Amino acid sequence: MVNREIERLFCYSRDELLGLPVEILIPERYKTGHSILRAGYFKNPEPRMMGKCRELFGLRKDGIEVPVEIGITPVETEEGVFVISTIVDISYRKHAEAEQRKLEEQLRQAQKMEALGQLASGIAHDINNILQAIQASAEIAVKDTIEPVLVDKFYEIIMNVERGKHVVERILSFSRQKSLNVQPLDLKKQTEATIAFLKAMLPPEVQLQLHAEPGLPHILADVNSVDLILMNLTNNAAQAMQSGGKLDIALESFYAKDNFVRMHPELNEGCYVRMLVRDTGEGMNEEIREKAFDPFFTTKASQGGSGLGLSIVQRLVLEHGGSIWIDSEEGAGTAVSCLFPAANDSAVEYIGDDISMPYGNSQRIICVDDESALQTVNNQVLSGLGYRPSVFVDPRVALDVFKSSPAEFDLAVIDYSMPFLNGIKLTSELLKIRPGFPVVIVSGSVKGSVEKQFKKVGAKALIRKPYTRLELAHTLFSVLNSD
Ligand SMILES: Nc1ncnc2c1ncn2[C@@H]1O[C@H](COP(=O)(O)OP(=O)(O)OP(=O)(O)O)[C@@H](O)[C@H]1O
Ligand SMILES: [Mg+2]
Known part of the structure; x- marks a missing residue:
């Protein structure tokens, strides 16, 4: 006897089922056990619910298994004992239970992330101090040093501290859930810049190589986040290759097709750029791989690992509208793939090239700072950036030189606080001689009054000390190329 519901559930027609043993509806692995149980049941038949202690599955005609609940009742007839079996499809309930477990897991993750946010902001705050x-000391050291090699090194320290501050800022905003500063970004250039800095931190046994597909589209991303992601992934890779190995960073365009998007519902079908960080290190087993993104999960507790790296990376990638996954084989290595959304062409037109150092074109710069120790530094830095500097310690001398040949110069960089003529007064004198002449004021003070004064006197830009070479390069370049 077969009813409609059984026909629907198992995709067989009534005619196909009649006369066949019930084992046709049972998955292969349970078939033998079921025949034995069935024989046993007929010795002492009584109504009962099956599957109290284990899950039951039915087998559809197309081979698909369906979770079911089964109740059986013996019926005495003239022809002997028959059994009526009620089979209920519980796929829907199973699905709802799985959803519920997923939601609970998400809540647990959200609570962990909140705790993590508080912890991170505390740590970030201390690191910031x-x-x-470090920056203040490096700044003083730069002033006291005239040895060119050391000056260079101190500038490197200042620049890297600046980088560190960006990372800290990112962690702070991460815990405050601030939105990202997403802009079209040349991932290749950005990665090259970060790698130059990371190489100094990697052990010499680790060989790092960058492979970038030519003509890669720009991505829509926040520069500091991308830095942080790269830093965490390369650190993990290097830590997994204690006795050396190869670390490859590959950048390639990636089209997320509909079947891929179905597996990664966080993505939309379309163009992405994939950043692949691959190592030949120890790899991960299945259990570690599954937990790797969990906040606080670490196998490096004894080496000071916090287990936060990958959870931060995952969160950042997802906030960018991207996706991240890990391929890993124990003993062979690990590859982490991050997808970032590609910028469309119109967005790329507005790109501000933020990372490469913009060099000058031999323009003449009159630079005035009463700090005599800075004379050499300024000379070096400005020449290094492709300008021809004339550096003065006394603003009155600088003014005389400018008066005698105002057309000789293309721009002035002037310190704000100087004896005899402060930066604002000197600027106003220069502008009287040559109206519209581009002046950049440098100031160690952060008071709002400097801000107002420099604009009022007609200077084109204000740079705050301590400044990095990159900041200076950008300011000079943009002032000189503003019209
Ligand atoms: N490239 C990799 N190769 C092998 N295992 C890895 C790799 N990256 C991550 N893992 C595993 O995943 C775990 C979690 O990584 P995650 O970066 O989140 O934390 P961590 O590196 O342990 O600590 P932290 O990054 O906070 O210093 C690691 O402890 C390690 O077991
Ligand atoms: Mg890590």
């Missing part, structure tokens, strides 16, 4: 102290 330390970075400030």
